[in-house]
Amino acid sequence: MEKLQSLRGMVDLLPQSTPLWQRIEATARAHFARAAIEEIRTPVLEATELFARGIGEATDVVGKEMYTFVDRGERSCTLRPEGTASVVRAAIQHGLLSQGPQRLWYGGPMFRYERPQAGRQRQFHQIGLEMLGFADPRSDVEAIAVAWDLLADLGVQGLALELNSLGSSDDRARYREQLVAWLSERADQLDPDSQDRLQRNPLRILDSKNPDTQALLAGAPTLAEALSPESRDRFARVRDGLTLLGIPFQLNPRLVRGLDYYSHTAFEITSTQLGAQATVCGGGRYDGLVEQLGGPATAAIGWALGMERLAILLAQVEPASVAAPEIYVVSRGERAEPLALQLARQLRQAGHAVELDLTGAAFGKQFKRADRAGARWAVVIGDSEAEAGVVVLKDLRGAAGEAPDPEQRLSREELLRRFA
Ligand code: ATP
Numbered sequence: 001m002e003k004l005q006s007l008r009g010m011v012d013l014l015p016q017s018t019p020l021w022q023r024i025e026a027t028a029r030a031h032f033a034r035a036a037i038e039e040i041r042t043p044v045l046e047a048t049e050l051f052a053r054g055i056g057e058a059t060d061v062v063g064k065e066m067y068t069f070v071d072r073g074e075r076s077c078t079l080r081p082e083g084t085a086s087v088v089r090a091a092i093q094h095g096l097l098s099q100g101p102q103r104l105w106y107g108g109p110m111f112r113y114e115r116p117q118a119g120r121q122r123q124f125h126q127i128g129l130e131m132l133g134f135a136d137p138r139s140d141v142e143a144i145a146v147a148w149d150l151l152a153d154l155g156v157q158g159l160a161l162e163l164n165s166l167g168s169s170d171d172r173a174r175y176r177e178q179l180v181a182w183l184s185e186r187a188d189q190l191d192p193d194s195q196d197r198l199q200r201n202p203l204r205i206l207d208s209k210n211p212d213t214q215a216l217l218a219g220a221p222t223l224a225e226a227l228s229p230e231s232r233d234r235f236a237r238v239r240d241g242l243t244l245l246g247i248p249f250q251l252n253p254r255l256v257r258g259l260d261y262y263s264h265t266a267f268e269i270t271s272t273q274l275g276a277q278a279t280v281c282g283g284g285r286y287d288g289l290v291e292q293l294g295g296p297a298t299a300a301i302g303w304a305l306g307m308e309r310l311a312i313l314l315a316q317v318e319p320a321s322v323a324a325p326e327i328y329v330v331s332r333g334e335r336a337e338p339l340a341l342q343l344a345r346q347l348r349q350a351g352h353a354v355e356l357d358l359t360g361a362a363f364g365k366q367f368k369r370a371d372r373a374g375a376r377w378a379v380v381i382g383d384s385e386a387e388a389g390v391v392v393l394k395d396l397r398g399a400a401g402e403a404p405d406p407e408q409r410l411s412r413e414e415l416l417r418r419f420a
């Protein structure tokens with residue numbers, strides 16, 4: 001029989017990796033709580049139309065990366081490729097926006113049919129922030145600061161914040177015309193992908209990875225020049241806010257981001273340690289999206305952070321750790337084993353991390369496992385102890401920097417009091 005395997009691009013997270021993921025998640029939760037950002041959870045499966053309307057038909061994500069299928073009720077469904085459209089849909093559906101501005105965060109798996117490589121999977125995970133109902137340039141600064149401080153607190157090194165302004169939709173429409181006119185005269189010098197984008201999604205040509213296209217673009221009109229005075233002023237205020245907070249940034253006029261709904265501030269946080277998939281966190285302002293999805297006109301800004309890329313970065317600087325139990329229960333014999341089962345449960349109910357050896361193997365083997373598990377204490381029960389109503393408490397390694405306590409024989413009650 002052929003061996004069953006996970007699907008291409010769908011990755012298992014094994015126990016040696018989950019402590020790091022849990023640390024990232026716990027740190028993120030703490031940072032969100034401190035910034036008065038509330039969690040929202042939405043389904044992984046949505047009507048295809050949500051993403052077609054929300055992200056835009058011309059984007060790579062909708063055009064070629066979605067996991068879409070027809071369900072048994074003949075509805076076209078899509079596994080969410082990102083979180084923003086779902087959060088906005090939920091906010092509209094449940095009238096959250098009538099309760100005032102919303103600071104929301106989400107986390108979970110996303111699905112994109114891409115070519116898997118390091119830092120690029122078909123099921124991947126994001127943590128994201130959406131601030132709905134915030135127009136002030138300070139909200140752009142706050143959103144970026146939350147991401148920046150979270151990454152810094154996690155201990156990620158060598159990060160850079162790249163920043164651009166895409167202007168208003170009027171600015172972009174004006175620029176789009178200029179760019180298409182300029183590029184059309186030089187279409188023969190564009191790579192095939194970019195030629196294809198020239199009509200469909202010309203701004204995306206700006207972040208083409210093709211070196212010849214990049215060289216050509218050096219002479220193209222820039223979006224910065226096309227910004228209206230209001231848009232320029234707004235962008236200056238965002239930059240001033242970041243400077244005030246001491247968050248360093250680089251202007252990147254080529255940064256356009258993949259999704260259609262962005263306007264004004266666009267940013268990415270990148271690391272030189274990640275190779276080709278350098279972006280850990282990307283986001284920006286999407287003032288038109290809520291209305292586009294049927295809600296009231298609502299200014300908004302958000303970002304999403306790729307958990308796998310973040311985990312790659314952190315795994316480079318911290319060794320994999322395994323959570324050790326505090327107490328390892330060793331038992332052997334007909335009377336000892338049921339007692340051990342009971343005691344392990346009582347110790348857990350008192351709040352301790354307890355691993356119960358269920359092998360019934362020789363004491364020596366069980367001790368070896370207790371040691372390998374990294375437990376501080378072993379509780380040892382043989383039939384003679386069980387009969388006498390006692391257990392042996394062995395200190396396997398001592399408290400940090402101290403010699404182990406001497407071995408003790410304790411009654412069951414004494415043991416429970418000791419670990420109350
Ligand atoms: P990229 O240019 O790398 O494809 P993107 O612009 O498509 O990124 P976003 O839609 O902005 O990415 O998603 C935000 C973040 O989610 C990215 O910066 C990245 O860290 C992560 N991410 C996106 N796609 C994937 C993927 N297929 N596998 C792993 N992480 C991903």
Ligand code: MG
Nearest residue numbers: 060112114258
């Ligand atoms: Mg992508």
